[in-house]
Amino acid sequence: MQLSVIPIGDELLIGQVTDTNSGMIARMIAPWGWQVRQVLTVGDAPAEITRAIAEAFEVSDIVITTGGLGPTKDDLTKQVLCDIFGGTLVEDPSVTENIKALLSRRGIELNRLTAAQALVPTSCRVIQNLVGTAPIMWFERPDGKVLVAMPGVPFETETMLRDAVLPQLLERFHSDTAIAHAVVMVEGFTESALAETLEEWESALPPHLHLAYLPKPGLIRLRVDGTHTDPDFINSEVKRAAAEIKAIVGTHAVADTDIDAPAILLDRARRHGLLIATAESCTGGNIAHSLTLIPGASDVVAGGVVSYSNEVKTRLLGVPAETIAAHGAVSEEVVRLMAEGALRATGATIAVATSGIAGPGGGTPDKPVGTVWMAASLLTPDGPRTVARLGHFTGSRSRIIDTATTHALLLGIRLVDDTLGCEC
Amino acid sequence: MQLSVIPIGDELLIGQVTDTNSGMIARMIAPWGWQVRQVLTVGDAPAEITRAIAEAFEVSDIVITTGGLGPTKDDLTKQVLCDIFGGTLVEDPSVTENIKALLSRRGIELNRLTAAQALVPTSCRVIQNLVGTAPIMWFERPDGKVLVAMPGVPFETETMLRDAVLPQLLERFHSDTAIAHAVVMVEGFTESALAETLEEWESALPPHLHLAYLPKPGLIRLRVDGTHTDPDFINSEVKRAAAEIKAIVGTHAVADTDIDAPAILLDRARRHGLLIATAESCTGGNIAHSLTLIPGASDVVAGGVVSYSNEVKTRLLGVPAETIAAHGAVSEEVVRLMAEGALRATGATIAVATSGIAGPGGGTPDKPVGTVWMAASLLTPDGPRTVARLGHFTGSRSRIIDTATTHALLLGIRLVDDTLGCEC
Numbered sequence: 001m002q003l004s005v006i007p008i009g010d011e012l013l014i015g016q017v018t019d020t021n022s023g024m025i026a027r028m029i030a031p032w033g034w035q036v037r038q039v040l041t042v043g044d045a046p047a048e049i050t051r052a053i054a055e056a057f058e059v060s061d062i063v064i065t066t067g068g069l070g071p072t073k074d075d076l077t078k079q080v081l082c083d084i085f086g087g088t089l090v091e092d093p094s095v096t097e098n099i100k101a102l103l104s105r106r107g108i109e110l111n112r113l114t115a116a117q118a119l120v121p122t123s124c125r126v127i128q129n130l131v132g133t134a135p136i137m138w139f140e141r142p143d144g145k146v147l148v149a150m151p152g153v154p155f156e157t158e159t160m161l162r163d164a165v166l167p168q169l170l171e172r173f174h175s176d177t178a179i180a181h182a183v184v185m186v187e188g189f190t191e192s193a194l195a196e197t198l199e200e201w202e203s204a205l206p207p208h209l210h211l212a213y214l215p216k217p218g219l220i221r222l223r224v225d226g227t228h229t230d231p232d233f234i235n236s237e238v239k240r241a242a243a244e245i246k247a248i249v250g251t252h253a254v255a256d257t258d259i260d261a262p263a264i265l266l267d268r269a270r271r272h273g274l275l276i277a278t279a280e281s282c283t284g285g286n287i288a289h290s291l292t293l294i295p296g297a298s299d300v301v302a303g304g305v306v307s308y309s310n311e312v313k314t315r316l317l318g319v320p321a322e323t324i325a326a327h328g329a330v331s332e333e334v335v336r337l338m339a340e341g342a343l344r345a346t347g348a349t350i351a352v353a354t355s356g357i358a359g360p361g362g363g364t365p366d367k368p369v370g371t372v373w374m375a376a377s378l379l380t381p382d383g384p385r386t387v388a389r390l391g392h393f394t395g396s397r398s399r400i401i402d403t404a405t406t407h408a409l410l411l412g413i414r415l416v417d418d419t420l421g422c423e424c
Numbered sequence: 425m426q427l428s429v430i431p432i433g434d435e436l437l438i439g440q441v442t443d444t445n446s447g448m449i450a451r452m453i454a455p456w457g458w459q460v461r462q463v464l465t466v467g468d469a470p471a472e473i474t475r476a477i478a479e480a481f482e483v484s485d486i487v488i489t490t491g492g493l494g495p496t497k498d499d500l501t502k503q504v505l506c507d508i509f510g511g512t513l514v515e516d517p518s519v520t521e522n523i524k525a526l527l528s529r530r531g532i533e534l535n536r537l538t539a540a541q542a543l544v545p546t547s548c549r550v551i552q553n554l555v556g557t558a559p560i561m562w563f564e565r566p567d568g569k570v571l572v573a574m575p576g577v578p579f580e581t582e583t584m585l586r587d588a589v590l591p592q593l594l595e596r597f598h599s600d601t602a603i604a605h606a607v608v609m610v611e612g613f614t615e616s617a618l619a620e621t622l623e624e625w626e627s628a629l630p631p632h633l634h635l636a637y638l639p640k641p642g643l644i645r646l647r648v649d650g651t652h653t654d655p656d657f658i659n660s661e662v663k664r665a666a667a668e669i670k671a672i673v674g675t676h677a678v679a680d681t682d683i684d685a686p687a688i689l690l691d692r693a694r695r696h697g698l699l700i701a702t703a704e705s706c707t708g709g710n711i712a713h714s715l716t717l718i719p720g721a722s723d724v725v726a727g728g729v730v731s732y733s734n735e736v737k738t739r740l741l742g743v744p745a746e747t748i749a750a751h752g753a754v755s756e757e758v759v760r761l762m763a764e765g766a767l768r769a770t771g772a773t774i775a776v777a778t779s780g781i782a783g784p785g786g787g788t789p790d791k792p793v794g795t796v797w798m799a800a801s802l803l804t805p806d807g808p809r810t811v812a813r814l815g816h817f818t819g820s821r822s823r824i825i826d827t828a829t830t831h832a833l834l835l836g837i838r839l840v841d842d843t844l845g846c847e848c
Contacts, residue, residue: 361720
C-alpha cells in the first residue's frame, strides 16, 4: 500500500517549521510493508490544498493530511474538505466534550476559538484526538479511497496515528506481500568507497533483494529490503544478505540494528555494566543531549561537563592550566585529560571528550575550522585506558558539531569493543 | 516569484532523513519576497521524478530539485533530466577537475563512482559545486522556465544556493513588489488565547498587512507581513503594526527579532556583560547544546554540568545529598541549588537549571512524567538572586526536553530583564 502525505501550513513553506510528520508516518507504516509514495507540502491556501489532494488521490488509495487545523486557521482546511467530500460544518458535541475534558486537565478554560475546533464536516467520521484539541477526520470516497485529516503537532500526529488511525487503516486495507528488512551500520567508509567495495556482491543480488545506502555523518546505514510471497523465505534471505555484508566489511560493521551512535554506546554500556560521562568543548552538550534523548538513558549515563571556557576545563575536569597554555585547548593532551577528568569528576567508567573549532570563527592556519580532537577513556583495573584521534570535519557549525558527536561516540564504542570484546 | 522545490530520495520517503533543504531555501529567498509555493518530495524513481517536475512547472517558473545525485544513484536523476530537457550524458572535464581538486584537499583519491559524477546532460549549464562532488545543473525550457538540480547534502545545498544559484536566479528573474516583515516573540500565551487577545486589532488590519502565528513550545512568533509597491511605506507600516502588538501584549513580548530563546539569552548576556552556565538534569545537555549551536556563543557561555545522576549533582554542583534525600531530585530546593552551584562551579554570572521527569518511564502519582522544576540564578552585588518555577509539560520525551529547555531559558531571560532592565 502506498500512501500520499500532505503536510499543510504556511509555516512549513516559509521554513519556520520543518515537517517531521511525513518521516514519522513512513517509519510507522514500514513494518506492514506500506510506503509513503510522495509528500506534497502546501500552504494554508484552499486552491493549493484542493489541488494537492486531487493529485494525491491520482496515485494513492490513502491520503493523510497533517496540520492546517490549529485554532487560528481551522475553518479554511475544513471548508476545503467540505467542498471536496460534501456536507456542511456542524458542531460535534462529542468533540466539544473531548476538548473540554482535555483543557480542564491542563487547567485551561474553553475559549471561543478552541470551541470552534468542534465544528466538523458532516461528510466525515470523527476519531477523537485524545492528546489535542483538533479532531481527526476520516473521509471515504465512493471509490473506496480514504483521506484522514490529522493535526500537525508532531506529538499529536504520532500518538493518534499509532493508537487509532493506523490500526483502522490496517483493518480497512491489507496487503499480501511479505516484507523483510535487515540493517548493517558501517563506519570508516565514504559512501562511494563502500559502494565500490560492495559492488560485485550487490550486482549478484537476486531480484527479491535490494540494497539501500543511507549515509549520515560518520556512519553509513546499509539496509537490505526483501519482498516475496513467502514470509519465512524472505526473512532468511535478508538475514543471509546482512551476514554477507558483515563478512565483507569486517570490523567496520558496528551494529546490526538501525540505531545511531548514541544508542550503540548506550547498548555497549548496558552490556558491560558501564556508566557514561561526557566532557565537551566544541560539541557544547550535544553528545550528552544525544545520549539522554534516548528513553532509559538515566540507567547508564552519569552526566557530564560542558567545558566551553578553559576555566571550566581546569575547575571541573582538573585539566592543568599549564597544559592548556602549553598545547592549546584544541590538542591531544587536553582532550585526553578532559576524558580522564570526566571519569574522576562524575564517577563514571567510560567517558568521551571533544575539543575543537566548530566555526565559523576561531580558526587559525594551524587549526582551521573543523579541527576537532576527540578522546575516549575507559576505566580498567589497571587505571584509565585512553585513546584519542584528530578529525578534520567540513560544513556548517551545526554539521561539524554533529559529525564530531558521532565520531567521538564511535571512538568510545570502538574502545569498549577492543577492550571488552563485542558480539555485534 | 514562487518556486517549487522537489526533494528527491528514497531516504526521505522512508523517514530515515528529514528534508531540511526546502525550509532553508524558503528562508534564504524570503528577503527578496520570493516564496516556496509547494514542496513535492519523491523517491528515487524516474516516473515519480518526471511527474513531480511536470506538476511543479505547471505552477512555478523556477523549480529546484535537491538530492538524487549521490555517487550511488546518480545516473537515474540525470537520465530523467536528459529525457525531459533533451541531450545526452557526457563527461564535463571542468567537473572532473573540480572533483579531483576537492578530493585531493580531503586526501581522498578519485574512484570510478565519484568520477561518474562528472557526467552531465549536454542540455544543461553546469555550476561548479565548490563544496561537494555532485555538480549543479541549470536547465532552461523554451518558455523561459528554469530548473536547477542541486545536491541534497544540506551544507552543500545551502552554500551553493547562497553563493551561486540564488544570485544567478535573482539576476534572471526579478520582482517589483516591495515586501516587509516584522516579528514579535511572545511568551506566556496559548495560541488561541493570543488570537483572542489580538482578534479585534487583527480584524482591523489594512489589506496590505497580514498577521501570521508561528507557535513553538513555550513561545509564539507573530510575524507581520506587508506587500506594497512603495518600499518606504510598507516598511513603516509593518513597524507600526509590530509596535501596536507590543503595546497590546505588554511584557509578554520578549523579543522583536525572529530568534529563539537561546539566542535571546545570548543577546541579554552580551548586552549586560554576563557569562552563562547551565545545570541540567532532565534536559540532559540540550540547553547547553541550544546555546552553543549559535556562532559566537563562546564569548558568553562558560559551560555547564549535565548532572544526570544524583552523585554528579552533589560532586560537581555541591547540592547536599541530604537535600536530595529530603526533597527528591525533582524539587524546587534541588533545582535552586543546582543553578547556584553552576554559578560557583563555573565562575559564570547567570545560570539556568532543570530537574524533571522527561519520561516515558520514571513518573510517580506525585510527580508524573512532564513534571519539571526550572531555576535561574543571577549573580548580583548582594549575592545570587534565584527564581524557580514548576512546569507540567506534555508530549514525547523529546518534546518535554525541548519545552523545558525553552521555559528554563525564558526564566533566565525574565530574571535578567526584571533585575537589570530590558530595552527590547
